[in-house]
Amino acid sequence: MPSPAAPPPPDAVLFQMVFGKAVTQALSVVARFGVADHLAAGPKTADELAAAAGLNPGHLYRVLRALAGLGVFAADDAGRFALTPVGNLLRSDVPGSMRAVATYVCDPWSWTPWGDLAGCVRDGRPAFEKTFGEGVFDYLGKHPDEAATFDAGMTGFSQQETAAVLRAYDFSPYRTIVDVGGGHGALLLSILKAYPAARGVVYDAPQVAAGATGAIRAAGLADRCRAEGGDFFTAVPPGGDLYVLKHIIHDWNDARATAILKAVRAAIPPAGKLLVVEMVVPSGFGPHPSHVLDLEMMVLCDGKERTEAEYRDLLAGAGFRLARVVPTDGPHGLVEAIPV
Ligand SMILES: C[S@@+](CC[C@H](N)C(=O)[O-])C[C@H]1O[C@@H](n2cnc3c(N)ncnc32)[C@H](O)[C@@H]1O
CATH class of the missing domain: 3.40.50.150 (Vaccinia Virus protein VP39)
Structure with missing residues (x-):
């Protein structure tokens, strides 16, 4: 029987956590440009995906490699990337899609306030209001394109959660x-x-x-x-x-x-x-x-x-x-x- 893998050392654990920003942004790029939709029919190379999505092939390859290491994609020796069950949720057309959520978390309205978490923790006030001068729902009400992605994200979450709610409660x-x-x-x-x-x-x-x-x-x-x-x-x-x-x-x-x-x-x-x-x-x-x-x-x-x-x-x-x-x-x- 193989011995269980040793846990990663503390510095490796903390490295992954500290650079969580890279993971969030890489996922958002893949979501924004519909990369998972391009993979729905089967594996493709970064060059093929970049051509389909109008992106830089070398840089897209580096994003896909980073996410393959985290289990979002599977890669073969021919350099083709395929969707894993995790990556599949970044498609637009699957129930419980997280494509819209993964996209909007890096839209400026959602990402910029996170840059002021420190200020938020210091003074106890929501960073969003300090950044944009109004509440998030007032802002979304005036920005239909960003709101559309947010609403689609909520629908995706709801599709994930609904089955569990229906199993748990007698309506x-x-x-x-x-x-x-x-x-x-x-x-x-x-x-x-x-x-x-x-x-x-x-x-x-x-x-x-x-x-x-x-x-x-x-x-x-x-x-x-x-x-x-x-x-x-x-x-x-x-x-x-x-x-x-x-x-x-x-x-x-x-x-x-x-x-x-x-x-x-x-x-x-x-x-x-x-x-x-x-x-x-x-x-x-x-x-x-x-x-x-x-x-x-x-x-x-x-x-x-x-x-x-x-x-x-x-x-x-x-x-x-x-x-x-x-x-x-x-x-x-x-x-x-x-x-x-
Ligand atoms: C986090 S979303 C949740 C949506 C939905 N219940 C779900 O779980 O997917 C919050 C919702 O509250 C709505 N909302 C915010 N302020 C509102 C207000 N003053 N009156 C009515 N709805 C409001 C937003 O438009 C948004 O749809």
Whole structure:
């Protein structure tokens, strides 16, 4: 039996971590220029890929080699690169595609504020606002091209997460489900497909709701689902018996998150339920994706990932009682709450 590989020495571990920026940017280049889409039909050399994507072949080769070493591509002796299961997620046309996310993390609106993490940690203020002078969602509302990539990224994430949510939670008691901040409706449309008796409303900022309308039509669900534009700090649509908030509360500090929850509280009927879908931070210090996402929230939007106890307190402040946290087989928890 081969002996287990020795762990890499500390300097090698730290080198990989410190130069994480190179990995993020290399992935973003591959995503931005559609390299994985060019590999969908089979392996290609860097020269072939560079010709197809209009890139410098020598430099593209170096990017692909670096990512092959990390398991994004497999390379053969003829210098051809092929997609691994990890690299396959950088294609545009796969469920749960991460192409848009990998692209937008290096768009200036997302990348530049990270350069001021130090300032953010020093003064406790979100770097995004200091960089651009407004909140991230106000900014995206004025920059449709960047917003389109962000919205596509959210759809890709939702496609990844939806199966786990559907396996974990029984939506059959609900007749009308309102997805507050539902983006282009990826989660709600999957729920409605699985539960033909249910109807739904995707509620988001007006320009995002317009995109949701197209997605609803494309899914053939216009008879049971509609999109509505509005501001969830002001009001959310009435008439739901389940209100879903997925990756909404983590975008905001406690005061702003409480305002959103109070708007839901004003609309929800006494027997209604609220489902907050987030990466609930587990106790302890073991690796968990919520810890990294928490930093993204810190830099971009003054939000945070929260523990179960923090959700309990937050919900109580808005007139809800946390009933239970339903685990999924993914990194998310389903925080179920009832109005009190
Ligand atoms: C992180 S995304 C989550 C989208 C979706 N729930 C998902 O999980 O993919 C946050 C969403 O909140 C929406 N949003 C931000 N501010 C809003 C506001 N004031 N009113 C309504 N929606 C808003 C954004 O447009 C975006 O779609």
